[in-house]
Amino acid sequence: METSPVLRGHLPDRPALAPTRRRVLGIGLALGLGGFLAACGTGPAAVLSAPSGPPQRGGRLRVGLAGGGAADSLDAHSSVSTTDIARIVNLYEPLLYRDENYELKPLLAAKVTPSADARVWTVDLRRDVLFHDGRPMTGKDVATSFKRIVDPKDPKSGAAALAILDEVAVVNEHRVEFRLNSPSATFDDSLGQYTLGIVPADYDPANPVGTGPFKYRSFAPGRNSVFVRNERYWRDGEPYLDELEILNFNDDDALINALLSTQVDAIGQIPLTLLEVIDADPRISILSAETGAWMPFTMRVDRPPFDDKRVREAFRLAVDREQMIEQVLSGNGSLGNDMYSPFDPGYPSHLPQRKQDIARAKELLAEAGHPDGLTVELVTAPIQSGAVEAAQVFAQQAAEAGIMVKIRQVDTTTFFGDSYLKWDFAQDFYYTRNYLPQVNASTLPTSPFNETHWDHPEFNALIKKANATVDDDERNALIAQAMEIEYNEGGYIIWGHANQADAYQQYVAGLVPSRTGLALSGFEFRRVWLGGAS
Template identity: 70%
Template structure:
């Protein structure tokens, strides 16, 4: 199956958009508040099959992929979730639930986890999924010569063994009380033993029809899907947009049916359009500033602390998220049971920031470059607000704005001072992704021996209270010395035409109900 296909293809009865729809900011919200012909009515009753859902997202580029195990940007993640599936998954309330496994249970010493696979699951080409496919999938993810995105969360995995056709054992090198967390991560999906990313076969509700990086992906219904009745859609189309203006304009002109990550400042405005519905979800998603602790001036913790103290967090949440979020305290994983609520809430302290900079050898302030890009709604705005706030402490912030493709290009993870975005995770799985020396996205170059030891011990702790205490200690170290500035947690806001049904709030931080488009269906006018 060739992974090619240009824009302008007709899907069902509606014309798709190609890359970079540049409607511009002029007249962005002209439709809002005006008389709207043919206002749609939200569908009710049982889900109805048929139709094409056109989803608009920003953040894609030439590096886009359909590889099951290497998603990076938002469009990659949306594709992975709809083409492939994990043994377990995080539901809308951020609770682990079964997916391709009906159960995953640990041994008493948590050295062996046994997964019972769901019978009757077939890949897109009709072949049955077996234990051998699961073994091959995890061997591909953890291949030491070419580790994939989820490898760090599986660092304790020593061997994956097919016990029988529908039973798999995960044998670990060290005990892990939270191994099920790793199995629920969207990048640890199951693929056939002979998987080829150029011919992407999975068990997901949709299969690839065409894929053009940075432009659009066209998926069709998987007729072999194991979940009765799902997906309801005949086709799913994911369209890339260069900026938020073009994205919102496409929704208002009914050229797409749903868009992810709308600017939070537009929630109230878009709600005035009777054709449009807003999906507003509280999440643990965060948009940090990242300081490389191995590079000056950020290798001096006094500078890092000063940068954390120049931020007015309430103002940041209000201006960047339009109040649709909560203040952060330089720690991720706010839903983790071990989150240390006892730590003082940081607030702006310009005088103390100036004092710390002087102690670090910058009595007259300093000048830095901050790399930003429209990688997530609010990213560029957050950089601008930070620059304004930091000026009060004598910090001159030169903003270097690049496009998303450049940001995630060869210099990604090498910027001295930049930004990133992360979705909801619990602490240990997030640390494995970004805060340990072997983490694939250790953008701050954080490597603290005591922190590393605490995380390792927490991962092995079978007693929940003991594990939570170890997590709290590790988080306290990162609070005082880490390279992240976690100033807030955003709500996830998306928008869709009223004729779209099946979207519900979701705490994962992923757009549009965690990209679970298998549950979406369309009213009669759209089918």
């Protein structure tokens, strides 16, 4: 049973947990104190204002993030915590990446071309890229980077997405071929993951060298890390900052109070319940972004009562999605329609938005042999901000349809322990992904995280065909058909997509909303700059 957060892929970057009432009150007091200090002209908040004009060079950006600890790493391919991800995005770069609009763009690759049968992907590399130590990046470095990631004796975070990769063949210094053991028309999506940074052939994580906008200076696991501008960076003019410091905080209280007292310039992943409180401070700006993140309820379709699709539909119709978003996300999210990947070009937007229908839910339960309703156990844990709250709200809503939900709350270690992927009715979470990569991760008999135990022959055939279809329009039509099957028969209840929310001092410039689900513009601090004295 694979339960490692590293290999699972979507565990490491989970946001901080939702606050308790005590914490909201405590942070409110800190806000009041912060406002008093600013009014008295104390500290940098009194002399720095919102920047204007062209970007200015110089200064140190101090970023606060919750989480991390003694296991923190600078390894390009072994990120676990949110702070790990922030570090590797700035030290290293993959061949492709998802920009703030969730569009796949070239990064270290200049061009990526699939063969007609989607089994060989040719990558032409940028010719102007140097590593931090001044050596040019070559095809050999690309090949050895991927060999390191998929090493069967020590597979790294991105290995699961590369199961179909047979070899990376070096054609010349600036061209490589990714040769696959089965067709994949969306293999370029796999190449656009932050866990696939290109490193030198002689890479040593203890002395990290990459191609990113910042270079390593110091690192204290669980405390902080400091990076300096990469003067050899291939993007003209970037980065603007002289230094970048990433600081670890143990909890949200400490994180938010550090921002209010100007100990840090920006913080990532604010609990959505605190947005209004933090936004009340005139010195602070909120960065909010719509994402494709989702926190589903998972129904095992191979076990009763969920082996009856009428029961699954009844459960989906029991959900008041608007109320769920309001109570769990404090209104900071978009409606879900029991399908993931809302930004995928193949997303079937013509399907009706599913709404709560208690009468129809009762009818379906009666047709399935449960005229008096039924009782189920829902396993929950604080795996994601709002997960436990979502379970509680669902239990209240489902009771109207005669569904008695007994909530069993366990700790996160237990949830992702030996019983993970075996729960009859539980929850999970994922960040933004396009459809076929997400299917390969969670919705096929061969998927490593098929928590619903979904195995639908017609669906499987459509996915196999879509994976081998290079033409975008044809592939999107197949994706729409597969999504419609899941919409009608699948094992997920997807009630909403949470926004990503961060906060920063008004003198910080260059941050933009990002659909990726990663905090603070996807941690792309190359574009950030600091305003001067007012």
